Amino acid sequence: MNDAQRLVDLIPRLRRYARALVGERSTADDLVQDTLERAWSKFHLYRRGSDLRAWLFTVMHNVHVNRVRARRPTDPLEEEMPELALRAPQGDGLLVRDLERALERLPAEQREVLLLVSLEEMTYEEVARTLGIPIGTVMSRLSRAREKLRIMMLGLPASAKLKVVK
């Protein structure tokens, strides 16, 4: 399979991750597009035979960090989550939005780790390599991300919990 085809095959996964990372669909697709374009311009840096998926997620991480930094002069990756309790939702239509909003409130660095583990099912070692951080940092970010989400989700009435279709 050639490189372009492998990239094409990975688009749905890049989109899933990007959607969870930045929320809005067109912004997420912009991130994917920038990632693919950057991947081509940096393709000479990709080591043949190594995991293309992990490399692409590294590229996306870099693109995302640059975009966020360009948007806001302060460093939002270091920002702590505001101490806000989630408002109880007013109707069932908000179920998905609640998770999205809770995710949005995580610091980006914690969100990335959580999403690579949960959505991409990367091993903790793969996450560490992809983001270029020590594995201990992966574990502490994962733990903090989940604990914050848990507390935010606790603010919701039980009936508002998302139903998972098995």
Add this chain to the structure above:
Amino acid sequence: MAEMSAELPITEADLQAYADGRLAEARRAEIEAWLASRPEEAERVEAYRRIHEELRAVYDPVLQEPVPERLHAAAAHPRRRLGRYGVAAAWLIAGLATGAVAGWQLHERRVAVPPPVAETPNFARRAAVAHATYSPEVRHPVEVGADQEDHLVAWLSKRLGAPIRAPKLDAVGYSLVGGRLLPGESGPVAHFMYQCSRGTRVTLYLRTEPGNNRETAFRYAREGNVGVFYWVDRRMGYALSSADIGKDELLNVANAAYRQLNP
């Protein structure tokens, strides 16, 4: 985590790995036993597992969504996008790789034709200056907007004395903002502006060429921070400029424009 021996104390990392179902059987059983006598911790870990499932339930459907064309285009290597121009593109890539001038012939039968009028760097330079002048403009980037495209094209065709067209670049992510008339070295010039969803702009500079040049060569020039791909086809000279996108993406846009303007 999986290798931890039975004597190791249970850490937060163990609980995360347990919630992710990533522990070896023996260790998993130890954690289970530990949690059995700690209902609060057990509930917390259960919540983590639920969060995991909810994330999958909310975001996995994205995998099934149709992929937008612009992402397909971005994933396709320039070599593939070019289709029948693949050979020429390979020359270009080889040229870029060696840092050589990115001059290449689109049609083999035109290889031997003498250099085109537009090879004078003046043409590319003027296009770059026009780009640098108008593309940062927020309130008045164009004289006539894309909402009056018919009028715009008819007006510019009349002034240039040749039928011109504003190529549709939506397939490569750029939509027409509008256009304006500019003074050129030897007569009026048409200037179309395009913008992508991220606000990045490219401009297409068109002028009539004296004589009947059969030549169609793609050439790349850089003027300050503005990159320009330019080419000539018969009576028209074209230059596509941008300050914000890389050479590869600009080439992609130039190819899309070329295919429509020089079918």
